[in-house]
Amino acid sequence: MHRTNLYVIMEEIIIPYELPEVENHSFFFINQRVNTHIEAKLHQHDAWELYYVLHGYGTRMAGDTLQSFSAGDVALIPPSMPHYWEYTPLSADSDGYIHYLMVAFSHSFIVRCMEMFPELRNRLASLTFPVNALKFGIESSRIIRKMLSQMNNMDELGRLCEMFRLLPIIFNTSDHIFAGKPMHIERDVRRMQQICTYVMAHYVHTISLDEIAAEVGMNRSAFCSYFKRCKGMTFSQFVTQYRLNTACELLKHSQKQISEICFAVGFNDVPHFNRVFKELEGVSPKDYRKINA
Structure with a gap:
């Protein structure tokens, strides 16, 4: 395990990530078996993430810390903490896939x-909820793995009931080790996070250059130069890519019509x-x- 400054390990600014809307559900459960190269890059979202590795190994970043992980590991990432799970391609199964179960839920839940x-x-x-990322110990991991595996075979009501049992376990157990803490981020990265957060909150509407420039206390010309220098693309290109990334998640994880998704992500x-x-x-x-069904 070692810690590292954000600017050393990342090629791109942290991108806020909205978990796909799951209609008529109060939390997000996923059984994911995918190629290693399509796993999420450095990102953050406003939800607790409970993650169980079934197959594969690699390196996890959570906050200011890098740790190796392997099959059987269970970790809890707090809301808004930058993180990623980078699987080693050689750790994939014979079909080229890695496999994990994940539950994400808002603190308001x-x-x-x-x-x-x-x-x-x-x-x-009476709990003080953790601000650090946690990796669960042998006994807690065994219990959580069993519960997540059971949830995978349940209907939505069964999963909700199991969540009521799961929450006290993950937040009450002392059987865990440190896996990362929030970072103290330099000014440029903090500003870019502010921009990304604004985009995430407003991407369904038109965002003018004057509007986003004012949000970060810059004039339009200075903002355009600054953004192109930091991201290597224009702000308009960035917003378009974010909308398409969100559309991709909705296409994979929702039953919405394509026309609904078009308008939901800000295209008119x-x-x-x-x-x-x-x-x-x-x-x-x-x-x-069809490809991602």
Whole structure:
């Protein structure tokens, strides 16, 4: 294990990442078996992430810390902490895939559950929730792995019931080790995070250069030069790419119509959305959904 400054290890600025909307669900559960090269890069999101590695090994970054990980590891990443899981290609199975289970849930989900259910409140009310990333020890990992594996075979109501059992375990156990703490980030990175956060909150609407420049206390010309220097692309190109990244997640993880997704991610014209999507992703939205079904 070792810690490293953010600017040493990253080639790109941290990108805020919105977990795909799962309609009529209160948390996000995924059983993911994918090629190593399509795993998420350095990102952050406003949710707790409980992650169980079934197959594969590599390096995990959480906050200011790099640690190796392997099959069987279970870790908890706090909301808004930059992180990534980089799998070694040689760790893939015979089909070229790695495999993990992941549960992501907002802190407001915990709060609402505590408000609604005294039984859960009795277990969690006195807790100080961790600000550091945690890797669970042998016994806790065994219990959590079993529960996540059971959730994988349950319907949505069964998973919700299992979440009520899971929350006290992950937050009450002392069977864990340190896996990363929040970083003290230099000014340029903090400013870029501010820009990315603003985009994440407003990408469904038109964002003018004057508007985003004012958000970070710069004039339009200075902002354009600054952004191109930091990201190697224009702000407009960045917003378009973020919209398409979000569209890709919705195509993979939701049942929304393509026209719904088009407007949900900030495009105002379906033919234009289809054209831009194919130019940047290499396939149409319809074909992308088929490939990733």
